[in-house]
Amino acid sequence: MSSPPEPDAVLSYDDDLFTPGHRACAGCAPALAMRHLTEATGENTIISMATGCMEVISSPFPESSWGVSWIHDVFANAPGVASGIEAAYRAFDRKASEEFTDHDDVNFVVVAGDGATFDIGIRSLSGMMDRGHDVLYVCYDNEAYMNTGIQRSSATPLGASTSTSPPGKESLGDDTSKKDMPAIAAAHGCSYVASASIGYPQDFKQKIERGLEHDGPKYVQVQAPCMLGWEFDPAEAVTVAQLAVETGLQPLFEVVDGELVDVMRIRDRKPVREYLECQGRFDHLFETGEGEEVIEQLQEFVDERADELDLDA
Amino acid sequence: MGDRTMLKGDQAVAAGVRSTQPDVVSAYPITPQTGIVETLSEMHADGELDGEFLKVDSEFNAASSCIGASAAGARVFSATCSQGLKLMSEPLFTAAGMRLPVVMAVANRSLSAPISIWNDHTDAFAERDGGMIQFFAKDVQEAVDTVFVAYRVAEDPTISLPALVNLDGFILTHVKEPVDVPDEAAVSSYLPDREPFATLDPSDPTTMGGVGRPEHWTEARYAVQEAMLRSREVIAEATEAFGDQFGRKYGLEYDGMLETVGPVDADLALVCLGSLAGTVEHVIADHPADVKLVRPRVIRPFPAEQLRQALAGVEAVSVMQKENSPGYQGSLASELKSALYGSDTQPAVRSYVLGLAGRDVSHDDIEAVIEETGEAAEDGHPRRFLAEERWPQLKGDLLDMEVTQA
Numbered sequence: 008m009s010s011p012p013e014p015d016a017v018l019s020y021d022d023d024l025f026t027p028g029h030r031a032c033a034g035c036a037p038a039l040a041m042r043h044l045t046e047a048t049g050e051n052t053i054i055s056m057a058t059g060c061m062e063v064i065s066s067p068f069p070e071s072s073w074g075v076s077w078i079h080d081v082f083a084n085a086p087g088v089a090s091g092i093e094a095a096y097r098a099f100d101r102k103a104s105e106e107f108t109d110h111d112d113v114n115f116v117v118v119a120g121d122g123a124t125f126d127i128g129i130r131s132l133s134g135m136m137d138r139g140h141d142v143l144y145v146c147y148d149n150e151a152y153m154n155t156g157i158q159r160s161s162a163t164p165l166g167a168s169t170s171t172s173p174p175g176k177e178s179l180g181d182d183t184s185k186k187d188m189p190a191i192a193a194a195h196g197c198s199y200v201a202s203a204s205i206g207y208p209q210d211f212k213q214k215i216e217r218g219l220e221h222d223g224p225k226y227v228q229v230q231a232p233c234m235l236g237w238e239f240d241p242a243e244a245v246t247v248a249q250l251a252v253e254t255g256l257q258p259l260f261e262v263v264d265g266e267l268v269d270v271m272r273i274r275d276r277k278p279v280r281e282y283l284e285c286q287g288r289f290d291h292l293f294e295t296g297e298g299e300e301v302i303e304q305l306q307e308f309v310d311e312r313a314d315e316l317d318l319d320a
Numbered sequence: 321m322g323d324r325t326m327l328k329g330d331q332a333v334a335a336g337v338r339s340t341q342p343d344v345v346s347a348y349p350i351t352p353q354t355g356i357v358e359t360l361s362e363m364h365a366d367g368e369l370d371g372e373f374l375k376v377d378s379e380f381n382a383a384s385s386c387i388g389a390s391a392a393g394a395r396v397f398s399a400t401c402s403q404g405l406k407l408m409s410e411p412l413f414t415a416a417g418m419r420l421p422v423v424m425a426v427a428n429r430s431l432s433a434p435i436s437i438w439n440d441h442t443d444a445f446a447e448r449d450g451g452m453i454q455f456f457a458k459d460v461q462e463a464v465d466t467v468f469v470a471y472r473v474a475e476d477p478t479i480s481l482p483a484l485v486n487l488d489g490f491i492l493t494h495v496k497e498p499v500d501v502p503d504e505a506a507v508s509s510y511l512p513d514r515e516p517f518a519t520l521d522p523s524d525p526t527t528m529g530g531v532g533r534p535e536h537w538t539e540a541r542y543a544v545q546e547a548m549l550r551s552r553e554v555i556a557e558a559t560e561a562f563g564d565q566f567g568r569k570y571g572l573e574y575d576g577m578l579e580t581v582g583p584v585d586a587d588l589a590l591v592c593l594g595s596l597a598g599t600v601e602h603v604i605a606d607h608p609a610d611v612k613l614v615r616p617r618v619i620r621p622f623p624a625e626q627l628r629q630a631l632a633g634v635e636a637v638s639v640m641q642k643e644n645s646p647g648y649q650g651s652l653a654s655e656l657k658s659a660l661y662g663s664d665t666q667p668a669v670r671s672y673v674l675g676l677a678g679r680d681v682s683h684d685d686i687e688a689v690i691e692e693t694g695e696a697a698e699d700g701h702p703r704r705f706l707a708e709e710r711w712p713q714l715k716g717d718l719l720d721m722e723v724t725q726a
Contacts, residue, residue: 050522050525051522052522053392053520053522055388062531063531066527066531067530067531067533068530068531068533068536069536071527073525073527074525075525076520076521076522076524076525077520077528078391078520078527078528078529079528079529079530080387080388080411080414080418080529081384081411081414083380083410084380084381084384084387084410084411086381087376087383087384087385087411088384088385088388089388090346090374090376090381090384090385090388091344091346091374091385091386091387091388091389091390091392091396092388092389092391092392093388094344094346094385094388094389094394095343095344095372095388095392095393095394095396096392097372098343098370098372098389098394099392099393099394101370101371101372102343102370113522130377130378130380131377131380131381131384133377134377134378134381137377138374138375138376
């Protein structure tokens, strides 16, 4: 009897630019986003990263998961740091120094979480976009401050429970709606703005590649669920992300030069309830009449936006 | 070499910066630094600056972009003061920890509240513990010259730290003095191109600014401490080389760390920073008491050894400082006392807070301090570090509300 063929013994990570061995939780969607991001940018890339869970899990000295040039400074200033890097390369180019890589060949990228983007770093981002730096800004959005114990950010959706927006006798979780950052980026005149989801990795990677083809500032926001903060089974990260898209809570679109040019249409859009039910952070909404009202509010919001975006196939 | 011309302090500093041809200048306007960034903007608009000029949204991002550019291997410059320096503070501390040279001019100004645009040294001392080398210039010429020395020290591969060139707001930024600004050719032979230890080069990927855990953080901080202490030698060498090339010598007998004026064996000494020293020089020049001026040119690294030398044999010292650490006393006075602890001579040390937020320090003010210094010397008790601090310019009649007086 012949023996079965030998399987490939070892998976090779040699070419990965975001390598395994980092400290992310099992089922971490943001870590997946880092891998897809670097696959799309390639090695000729300099990343300026804001403080956040992806920075903490990937860079503890003396280890690093980064196969591309990478710098982290503080929480609020990743776009400011990237501005300086990009400007330095422009200066090197002008001075025609032979040893430096041509500015146009280098991908200048910022990676920041939602807290660093929507809240503390928004001034730095605004300045970078206003000055027109040739930088791709990638926000990985897990809808709260996840590496410090799940506190709310202004990306946290209405009704979500976090450690600073807990439900209680007088509370139904977070009492504000998610800030519309892609619209803010587009209003700055970014040549390319896109929303993406880790549930659709090919779409995400294409948007990174397409963004890099544009000159000047560009903004891509990728929703990346956090199993710890959202409370779901680690195996379900991609499914939960897909549900956000399928219910219309996370529409996927592209805005080029201020014009909405592409929206991923949704066939048989699922009720928002289905997405909320699969995560512990919304459990309390299903326990009271007031909670049901929040769910209805969210559904109305999604329906209105679906109309605006012509989301339904 | 440049020509000797009449220039306002802010314009002179900008002209000095132009001679260093930084790759990236990134700055936000703030009074009284504004003239520096405005003049650099004009130079950039006229094509006199080869590098990039970033018109940033805030001092926070002025510092941040300088850090990014420095990490990429660039020579960078910024300027600020007061609230702007506070706004830079968070990234500036990391510039030290990440060992990135960033040279900045600081047009010293008080910190709010109350808001004031005028000069004192509260802003510089608020950054004291960040790991930035800090120079203090006495006049416009020294401010310009210190820019070159600061680059040579900050960018030295064995140092690689941020450096602040402090000059008194308005008193120096807005005064016209005859200045010799060395030209680019002269400066390029004094200041070598930057040779960074590591850069953000895509062909040789580096991770900068990662997480430091308890197993490593202490060593990173110790490395900053070591580099800061080691910079004393580099400052001495850079100041001497500057004197050799340009003829202007700054306190070479004290390794460039401080200057003294007056009798070597004086019984009394006044210690102060920056432009106040110019006024003190005038007063002591024809003063009957034998008193000397001791002026630190650098406060980080602290010139402890040089202060011990300069104050050896002195019976009483008065520190005249434009800052105060509420709850204790002026930082310069307490640091001087620390430097003198255990030294052979133990003069009485008086602490004076004056000149805050633009209040003039007059010849009479200085005369009064000298008189009290003389009294302290005659008081008879050696080895006294006088704890009581004097605020000689305080106006008691303005302190009549409950919140200002118990």
